[in-house]
Amino acid sequence: MVSMREIFPGVWRDGGRLMTRNLVPGSRSYSEQLVNAGGKEYRVWDPNHSKPAAAIANGLKNFPLKPGMTVLYLGIASGQTASHFSDIVGGRGLIYGVEISQRTFRELNPVAEKRGNMIPILANARKPEDYPWVEQSDVVFQDVATDDQSEILIRNCKRFLKPDGFAMLSLKSRSIDVTKAPDAIYRREEKKLSGHFDVVEKVRLDPYEKDHMLFVLKPA
Ligand SMILES: C[S@@+](CC[C@H](N)C(=O)[O-])C[C@H]1O[C@@H](n2cnc3c(N)ncnc32)[C@H](O)[C@@H]1O
Incomplete structure (x- = not known):
């Protein structure tokens, strides 16, 4: 179960993961994971790579x-x-x-x-x-x-x-x-x-x- 919390405008946290809402749904910009929640698509933002x-x-x-x-x-x-x-x-x-x-x-x-x-x-x-x-x-x-x-x-x-x-x-x-x-x-x-x-x-x-x-x- 995904429980999203917006921690800064445009930045969400779900448990230990950070995410941003995908501006281009269905599309990846590199090999990031996509997550669907509440009818919206998010992209996992990995602290190890950013x-x-x-x-x-x-x-x-x-x-x-x-x-x-x-x-x-x-x-x-x-x-x-x-x-x-x-x-x-x-x-x-x-x-x-x-x-x-x-x-x-x-x-x-x-x-x-x-x-x-x-x-x-x-x-x-x-x-x-x-x-x-x-x-x-x-x-x-x-x-x-x-x-x-x-x-x-x-x-x-x-x-x-x-x-x-x-x-x-x-x-x-x-x-x-x-x-x-x-x-x-x-x-x-x-x-x-x-x-x-x-x-x-x-x-x-x-x-x-x-x-x-x-x-x-x-x-x-
Ligand atoms: C650490 S990487 C950036 C990673 C990127 N910020 C990210 O998180 O996706 C540094 C980048 O700065 C570029 N760079 C280095 N010196 C530069 C300069 N004088 N002007 C513009 N870009 C430069 C390098 O080619 C390299 O792509």
Whole structure:
């Protein structure tokens, strides 16, 4: 018996499973499980394969996405996590997704075509000047896993984040410096970010994602 509880707008929990309501019923965006409840179709959102889901599973209290929002997603890859964001923002919302790898971008295109609320952008997120037509966004989400993650986020938020919007950063300490303890990296990056943002919340993603921290931020 499935008992769904909406824990954030557009995000449901059924026992231990997180789910989003499928924007394109009957269709999978990767190999996720589909669940029917109350005449609606949901897609299981696995914390082992998606950092925002890992943050929610670890007790995140401030999840800023809502139906109708515009999101700029940096490091969208093949759109696995973004497909759940696409479910959450729904048909009135929009996801702009920046990806640098051509190979991965090819896998993203069919997902975006099917969903209708995702705009794939083949570009380097270090250069927001290459996609100046992107709208002002309610949320900028960043998961590029590079050593300059904080700088990339700051640069994009200056250009595209609404003053009352939220930034979300999935920080991978081993991408920044494999020789340093994750806690030292989190402190150093938080100091950099605090020149530009107020930290609303931070949640470790272990054991789902080793040595990762997810930050929810607001422009200072
Ligand atoms: C950890 S993966 C993202 C996974 C994805 N967020 C998900 O959960 O489905 C990081 C992605 O960022 C991309 N990337 C790395 N550097 C980038 C850059 N400078 N600009 C845009 N994308 C970048 C990589 O090609 C890779 O696809």
